[in-house]
Amino acid sequence: MAEALLKIREVEKNFGGLRAVDKVSLDVGMGSIVGLVGPNGSGKTTLFNIVFGLR
Structure with a gap:
């Protein structure tokens, strides 16, 4: 794969x-x-909400 356009690393969320x-x-x-x-x-x-700043 070429250079990543989006990199997400070790994302965590607790409720x-x-x-x-x-x-x-x-x-x-x-x-x-x-x-x-x-x-x-x-x-x-x-995860989607975290990545795109919705949470």
Whole structure:
């Protein structure tokens, strides 16, 4: 992969005693299409909100 357009390193988010996102790291290259897949409640939307400044 070429130089990453977006780099995420060890992102964490807790809600009280519940860890919603646990040390997620991700590189996204220019022109890449990326999907986050997981069951309900696995932290997909929370990660998106953190990355794009919505939380």
